[in-house]
Amino acid sequence: MASITFREVEGSSPKYWMLFGFLGLFVLFGALAWNYMHHHGHVVTGMDNQIVWGLPHVFAVFLIVAASGALNVASIASVFNKPMYKPLAPLSAVLSLALLLGGLLVLVLDLGRSDRLIVAMTNFNFKSMFTWNVFLYSGFFVLVGIYLWTMLDRSVKSYSKAAGTAAFIWRLTLTTGTGSLFGFLVARELYGTAMLAPMFIIMSFAYGLAIYLMVLAAAYAWTGRALGDAVMMRLKTLLVVFVAAVLYFVVVQHMTSLYFTKFHAVEAFILRDGGGLTTLFWVGQIVIGCVVPLVILLSSLGRQRTWIMIACALVILGGVAQMYVTIIGAQAYPLDMFPGLTEKSSFFDGEIHAYAPSMPELFLGLGGVAVALLATTFAVKVLRLLPASLDDATVAKLEH
Amino acid sequence: MSDMKPRSDSTPASPERRRFVGAATATAAGLAIAPGVMLYEVAHGRAEDQAASSAVRWGMLVDATKCATGCNDCVSACSTENGWTPVAESKHPKQAPQWIRKLELQDPLTQMETNLPMMCQHCAEPPCVDVCPTGASFKRADGIVLVNRHTCIGCRYCMMACPYKARSLVHEPLNDTQKPDVPRGIGCVEACTFCVQKVDRGDGNTACAEACTAAGHNALVFGDMNDPESEISKRLRELPTKQVRADLNLNLGVRYHGI
Numbered sequence: 319m320a321s322i323t324f325r326e327v328e329g330s331s332p333k334y335w336m337l338f339g340f341l342g343l344f345v346l347f348g349a350l351a352w353n354y355m356h357h358h359g360h361v362v363t364g365m366d367n368q369i370v371w372g373l374p375h376v377f378a379v380f381l382i383v384a385a386s387g388a389l390n391v392a393s394i395a396s397v398f399n400k401p402m403y404k405p406l407a408p409l410s411a412v413l414s415l416a417l418l419l420g421g422l423l424v425l426v427l428d429l430g431r432s433d434r435l436i437v438a439m440t441n442f443n444f445k446s447m448f449t450w451n452v453f454l455y456s457g458f459f460v461l462v463g464i465y466l467w468t469m470l471d472r473s474v475k476s477y478s479k480a481a482g483t484a485a486f487i488w489r490l491t492l493t494t495g496t497g498s499l500f501g502f503l504v505a506r507e508l509y510g511t512a513m514l515a516p517m518f519i520i521m522s523f524a525y526g527l528a529i530y531l532m533v534l535a536a537a538y539a540w541t542g543r544a545l546g547d548a549v550m551m552r553l554k555t556l557l558v559v560f561v562a563a564v565l566y567f568v569v570v571q572h573m574t575s576l577y578f579t580k581f582h583a584v585e586a587f588i589l590r591d592g593g594g595l596t597t598l599f600w601v602g603q604i605v606i607g608c609v610v611p612l613v614i615l616l617s618s619l620g621r622q623r624t625w626i627m628i629a630c631a632l633v634i635l636g637g638v639a640q641m642y643v644t645i646i647g648a649q650a651y652p653l654d655m656f657p658g659l660t661e662k663s664s665f666f667d668g669e670i671h672a673y674a675p676s677m678p679e680l681f682l683g684l685g686g687v688a689v690a691l692l693a694t695t696f697a698v699k700v701l702r703l704l705p706a707s708l709d710d711a712t713v714a715k716l717e718h
Numbered sequence: 719m720s721d722m723k724p725r726s727d728s729t730p731a732s733p734e735r736r737r738f739v740g741a742a743t744a745t746a747a748g749l750a751i752a753p754g755v756m757l758y759e760v761a762h763g764r765a766e767d768q769a770a771s772s773a774v775r776w777g778m779l780v781d782a783t784k785c786a787t788g789c790n791d792c793v794s795a796c797s798t799e800n801g802w803t804p805v806a807e808s809k810h811p812k813q814a815p816q817w818i819r820k821l822e823l824q825d826p827l828t829q830m831e832t833n834l835p836m837m838c839q840h841c842a843e844p845p846c847v848d849v850c851p852t853g854a855s856f857k858r859a860d861g862i863v864l865v866n867r868h869t870c871i872g873c874r875y876c877m878m879a880c881p882y883k884a885r886s887l888v889h890e891p892l893n894d895t896q897k898p899d900v901p902r903g904i905g906c907v908e909a910c911t912f913c914v915q916k917v918d919r920g921d922g923n924t925a926c927a928e929a930c931t932a933a934g935h936n937a938l939v940f941g942d943m944n945d946p947e948s949e950i951s952k953r954l955r956e957l958p959t960k961q962v963r964a965d966l967n968l969n970l971g972v973r974y975h976g977i
Binding site for chain 1: 793805806810811812813814815816819820821822823824825826832836845847848849850851852853854868869870871872873874875877878879880881882883885886887888889890891904905906907962963966977
């Protein structure tokens with residue numbers, strides 16, 4: 319097998335520092351947004367006692383789900399022994415760590431008492447899925463960190479497969495945990511199903527890979543390194559499978575709910591009567607997130623780099639829309655405490671709850687995205703993560 | 719505390735002394751005439767150093783057939799007792815905490831209307847306690863579900879989990895209406911406590927139930943569901959009652975008649 323030369327990105331060009339500064343600006347905006355929310359309380363957000371998890375959770379859960387998915391490329395290399403993916407693995411591991419970091423930051427900075435983070439780290443209730451997730455996230459950092467070490471340090475290279483396998487199993491558990499945050503809720507009609515765990519796993523495959531592809535293509539284009547079609551086409555095909563699987567899960571979930579009379583009202587709300595949420599579901603999640611990318615990637619357009627990038631961007635946008643519908647939609651629909659009766663109260667019982675995200679929420683969420691991208695931008699400068707060339711000839715040698 | 723004692727001792731009309739004299743008289747009278755009443759008091763009052771006991775299960779009966787349309791006395795009493803701003807006075811009604819609210823139900827087919835107060839149902843198997851990452855949501859041995867103000871991190875997972883929408887997040891800095899025995903705080907989640915401060919004082923009743931009785935409706939009965947002789951137990955034996963979302967099998971501390 320041919321060897322691959324990994325090299326740091328030089329990172330001294332004005333373009334690099336402009337990217338760095340641009341992302342840094344959004345990190346700063348995120349920090350200011352947090353400071354504003356923390357100082358005044360959640361009263362300055364669009365959240366209330368009806369919509370208790372808002373836009374920050376949409377960003378946080380999306381980033382956390384995408385984080386485990388971004389590790390996929392590395393897993394294919396080590397766990398499933400595909401040599402072509404080996405040179406792609408270090409970036410995959412770093413990106414997954416960076417995305418998790420960004421997502422977790424948004425999650426903890428949106429707490430009502432984010433100053434009490436230490437309490438969450440020292441007081442545990444092991445029946446809570448949140449507590450489990452605290453350990454799953456910490457374990458992910460450790461395992462992927464070790465895995466990355468085995469890839470970058472020749473002296474421990476022999477442990478790479480073991481570390482990669484452990485990280486792979488862990489990432490499946492982690493996304494199961496993230497899906498179960500919602501799956502383990504008895505109160506809401508749209509949650510409370512084991513389906514959410516596998517569905518979140520398949521979504522993580524799609525979102526993580528879409529982000530990975532965009533970061534990879536950007537890194538190679540901006541550093542002037544060669545990225546051959548062999549790599550892009552292989553990853554593109556993988557993305558098609560994942561996006562199709564996401565669509566399959568979404569269809570099965572809604573078909574199942576539609577069969578149960580007790581879910582008819584909530585399904586009608588999401589699929590037909592929900593106004594903005596319904597639009598977000600059909601246009602955002604289904605058309606932009608699944609159908610259009612599939613059409614692009616499966617048609618002749620999918621052979622062009624630009625169109626692959628557009629498809630990836632659409633998958634990411636669709637993913638954010640999906641998280642919005644999943645998280646906000648389930649809360650917007652009122653709790654049905656007295657089935658068959660109409661409810662009215664000063665606490666907005668029986669009403670569809672409106673939600674308009676505020677600017678601080680948006681910037682807190684974007685801050686998390688910026689942290690993830692900034693960490694990746696920094697990592698490719700200081701670590702040898704990217705092969706000097708991924709042209710078709712180099713890649714072809716790997717397979718033989 | 720120790721430096722307060724001499725002062726109270728030196729003042730003949732001090733509250734301590736008055737309370738002592740009162741208690742002594744009550745004890746003497748109680749011992750002389752009604753030992754049964756004394757036993758009742760021992761079971762329901764609780765010294766500060768004494769843990770809550772699972773021998774007691776605090777609960778409430780809501781008789782929806784007696785709950786008056788338009789009457790909001792239970793809600794006002796709760797707000798006054800526990801120091802939360804009534805929603806009508808709040809600048810941010812959607813974000814204002816509401817520990818108890820009046821629900822108006824209507825059957826769309828028959829037009830039958832029902833009124834009832836809705837609050838924390840003090841489940842024996844509370845979903846909020848299950849999901850709380852830090853253990854801040856907890857259930858006392860006597861069945862009262864509470865939030866520990868010091869370990870709540872404001873994650874709102876309990877609000878997602880509660881089937882009764884019983885909990886509120888304090889969205890903004892609190893004004894000075896806070897009561898010394900009802901600690902609250904910005905960024906923390908809160909809900910009905912069954913007036914735990916009153917229960918622990920030995921009042922044996924909640925502010926809402928007292929207000930309902932005072933208004934002459936008698937729709938709320940609070941008491942120990944484990945004591946077969948308590949009024950609530952007697953009434954629960956006679957009246958057919960239901961638990962809201964009984965399908966979840968959470969074994970609620972609040973039982974409704976007439977729904």
